[in-house]
Amino acid sequence: MINLENPRKFSALVSQAHQVAAEIFRPNSRKYDRAEHSYPKELDMLAALLDGMNAAGGDSGGAGAAGVRRDSKDAGAGNRNGSNLSTVLGVMELCWGDVGLLLSMPRQGLGNSAIASVANDEQLQRFKGRWAAMAITEPHCGSDSAAIRTSARLDGDHYVLNGEKIFVTSGERAELVVVWATLDKSAGRAAIKSFVVERNTPGFELVRLEHKLGIRASDTAQFALVNCRVPRENLLGDARIDVEKGFGGVMQTFDNTRPLVAGMAVGVARACLEETRKLLEQAGVKIDYERPALCQHAAAAEFLKMEADYEAARLLTLQAAWMADNRKPNSLEASMAKAKAGRSCVDIALKCVELCGSIGYAENELLEKWARDAKILDIFEGTQQIQLLIVARRLLGKSSAELR
Numbered sequence: 478m479i480n481l482e483n484p485r486k487f488s489a490l491v492s493q494a495h496q497v498a499a500e501i502f503r504p505n506s507r508k509y510d511r512a513e514h515s516y517p518k519e520l521d522m523l524a525a526l527l528d529g530m531n532a533a534g535g536d537s538g539g540a541g542a543a544g545v546r547r548d549s550k551d552a553g554a555g556n557r558n559g560s561n562l563s564t565v566l567g568v569m570e571l572c573w574g575d576v577g578l579l580l581s582m583p584r585q586g587l588g589n590s591a592i593a594s595v596a597n598d599e600q601l602q603r604f605k606g607r608w609a610a611m612a613i614t615e616p617h618c619g620s621d622s623a624a625i626r627t628s629a630r631l632d633g634d635h636y637v638l639n640g641e642k643i644f645v646t647s648g649e650r651a652e653l654v655v656v657w658a659t660l661d662k663s664a665g666r667a668a669i670k671s672f673v674v675e676r677n678t679p680g681f682e683l684v685r686l687e688h689k690l691g692i693r694a695s696d697t698a699q700f701a702l703v704n705c706r707v708p709r710e711n712l713l714g715d716a717r718i719d720v721e722k723g724f725g726g727v728m729q730t731f732d733n734t735r736p737l738v739a740g741m742a743v744g745v746a747r748a749c750l751e752e753t754r755k756l757l758e759q760a761g762v763k764i765d766y767e768r769p770a771l772c773q774h775a776a777a778a779e780f781l782k783m784e785a786d787y788e789a790a791r792l793l794t795l796q797a798a799w800m801a802d803n804r805k806p807n808s809l810e811a812s813m814a815k816a817k818a819g820r821s822c823v824d825i826a827l828k829c830v831e832l833c834g835s836i837g838y839a840e841n842e843l844l845e846k847w848a849r850d851a852k853i854l855d856i857f858e859g860t861q862q863i864q865l866l867i868v869a870r871r872l873l874g875k876s877s878a879e880l881r
């Protein structure tokens with residue numbers, strides 16, 4: 478029988494994450510939305526707490542983005558609820574509080590997930606406890622990550638990196654940046670590898686920070702790499718160019734990070750729904766689960782539709798994370814979850830603003846902020862359209878060359 482409740486072993490972690498979201502994120506939400514680019518110093522004490530939560534998670538992982546990993550001990554362990562699931566559950570709770578602040582959490586960057594996903598044991602140990610951002614996007618390449626131009630050339634014990642990276646979340650604040658670069662442009666996707674670059678490496682220059690629609694608590698940086706020398710052992714995973722394997726190595730990161738971003742969207746959507754329910758009830762609109770939607774107030778009927786989308790997004794997200802924990806190939810499910818959660822979050826946030834009228838649009842409540850924050854969750858780690866393309870390719874058995 479299917480049990481749709483959260484695994485009991487994660488309940489302490491989820492309730493701790495909720496407490497952080499309610500007592501630290503929510504009260505500081507508006508402050509850092511207004512003070513764009515200033516570091517939320519309240520997060521420093523939280524970092525220690527989160528480290529504790531990750532440690533306490535033991536083999537079941539923790540609350541932050543660094544928790545995701547497919548350990549070989551997961552193989553054949555039966556039905557396992559591990560670090561991917563616990564991380565996604567923690568992220569959902571924290572983003573119910575504030576997604577911009579979650580993205581600003583020290584040591585919980587998407588680069589940390591990349592390291593957790595593809596690093597070998599030695600690298601995992603070496604980069605443990607460091608804050609890592611992720612730099613894939615370039616001025617000429619976003620959705621089509623195979624078109625990366627940043628180059629990496631082996632020179633003695635170092636790779637020499639040259640190129641440009643844009644829209645790097647936490648780029649200014651993180652200590653490390655996981656940079657995607659190609660070892661040989663003529664070899665196509667298989668030559669794209671990820672390199673861990675220390676922020677203070679000569680030749681790794683911060684160009685500017687972006688002003689944004691939403692997630693303003695989170696810094697978004699542009700970098701230039703000019704003859705930036707990175708130790709050879711900082712290449713994550715296998716240095717060989719394996720044309721058979723193609724993009725497999727680096728793309729594996731997305732199978733773990735897309736459910737995380739879907740989890741962020743689920744958290745924001747729940748925040749919007751809860752606030753809207755409260756405001757509707759204050760206006761005398763009750764949501765009745767005993768009667769068909771069409772027999773209820775129009776606002777209640779809309780609410781029920783949104784809740785159905787929210788539940789579908791949540792379950793797809795948990796499924797994708799659970800599959801990662803159980804070492805099942807989950808690229809299809811990770812993209813389905815990201816597509817459904819990203820779109821639902823944007824639709825729900827805007828509809829909630831609409832249903833709540835001027836209260837939803839004004840700055841006295843957080844609904845207008847959540848509507849702005851929501852959009853990025855349907856863009857980064859692969860846009861809505863790209864997720865649907867991946868789903869179509871997988872279902873139809875087409876390659877990226879056949880269906881683009």
Ligand SMILES: Cc1cc2nc3c(=O)[nH]c(=O)nc-3n(C[C@H](O)[C@H](O)[C@H](O)COP(=O)(O)OP(=O)(O)OC[C@H]3O[C@@H](n4cnc5c(N)ncnc54)[C@H](O)[C@@H]3O)c2cc1C
Binds near residue numbers: 689861862863
């Ligand atoms: C706030 C913010 C934070 C970010 N953080 C990071 C980060 O930490 N690291 C990082 O590497 N990147 C980051 N990004 C970049 C993000 O991942 C890219 O913006 C995204 O992948 C889209 O790429 P693009 O902007 O170049 O758009 P494009 O790829 O140019 O796409 C433009 C539009 O065309 C659509 N499109 C493109 N190709 C197709 C197709 N084949 N079929 C149908 N539609 C298509 C897209 O869906 C999109 O709607 C961030 C972006 C933002 C805005």
